[in-house]
Amino acid sequence: MTILTPYLPVITLIGELTILIFLSILILGFILLILTVYAIRSGNILFPRFMRAGLLFLEGMMRGLFRLFGFEDSDFLRIIVTLQNTLNRKAFMVIPVSERAVFFPQCLRSNACPAHLHDEGLKCRECGLCRVGEGKRLLELLGYRVFIVPGSSFIKRMIKRYRPRGIIGVGCLLEVKEGIEMSGQYNIIAMGVVNSTDGCVETSADWDQVFKTAILGISPEKIPKELKKYIE
Ligand code: SF4
Known part of the structure; x- marks a missing residue:
């Protein structure tokens, strides 16, 4: 009889619980993976709340699973942004445009x-x-505050100054994902629009998506004629 014998049932219980938790996480990971692959292939998101919570909670493991099944990190980030936009869409639509702002990255500018x-x-x-x-002009016609961001601390400063309730964040995948997460900390409803080309200079915004997002919840008669084609 060893000194551990009286504790054997407790040690066994801890071991069994650990295995149970591990298996549950693994099963959850595979369910999330299936839902995510379905969303990427079909463009249709099932259980967005569950997916977002699960993907963020198990972010490290899910990135690993994604890589294992041949997906890129960018697929993971893109689905997080899409989920967040899907969940925020209704809340964003009811925010008056006077309480919304758009943040563009300065890399969209011409070199000159x-x-x-x-x-x-x-x-x-x-x-x-x-x-x-031109984008800024049209967004201002809609009633947005528009900013071209020179650095990362700038957004927080403008948020503190103007207290927008809704923002559209334009940028590369990682910037948009992090921007949306930061907005959550300030109780701001954020919609992300990922650039169509990445890089550090002369990047391109997905302008169609910027305008489609910008007109959400705005009555058609207040939408400038140049943007009418984006009404869905
Ligand atoms: S942001 Fe673009 S349009 Fe505006 S001044 Fe710079 S190059 Fe010209």
Whole structure:
């Protein structure tokens, strides 16, 4: 009889519980993987709340499972952003446009951009060298505050200054995912629009998606004629 004998039932119970928890997590991971693959292939998201909570809770493991089954990290990030947008859509639609803001990354600008840095970000001159000028003009016509972000702390500063209830964050996948998470901490309803080309300079926004998102919840008569084609 060893010194551990009296504790044997407890040790066995702990061991069994550990195996049970491990197996439950593994099964949950596979269910999430199936739902995610279905969402990627069909564009149809089932149980978005469950999926978002599960994917974020098991993020490390899910990324590993994704890689194991031949998916890229970007697929994982994209599905998180899509889930978040799906869940936020209704709440975003009821926020008056005067309480919404759009944040663009400065990498969208032309290399020859003549804009100068101001206290409220880069001041676009609508020079026509990139599409930001025209996009900004149309969004402001809708009633949005539009910012061109010079650095990561800038968004927090503008959020504190203007307290928007809803924001559209444009950028690369990682920026958008992190931006949406940060908005959650400030109780802001965020919609993310991922750039159609990535990089550090002269990137391209998915303008169709920017405008489709921007007009959500806005009555058709208030939408400028250039954006009417985005009404669904
Ligand atoms: S349109 Fe605006 S952001 Fe684009 S290059 Fe001209 S000043 Fe810069």
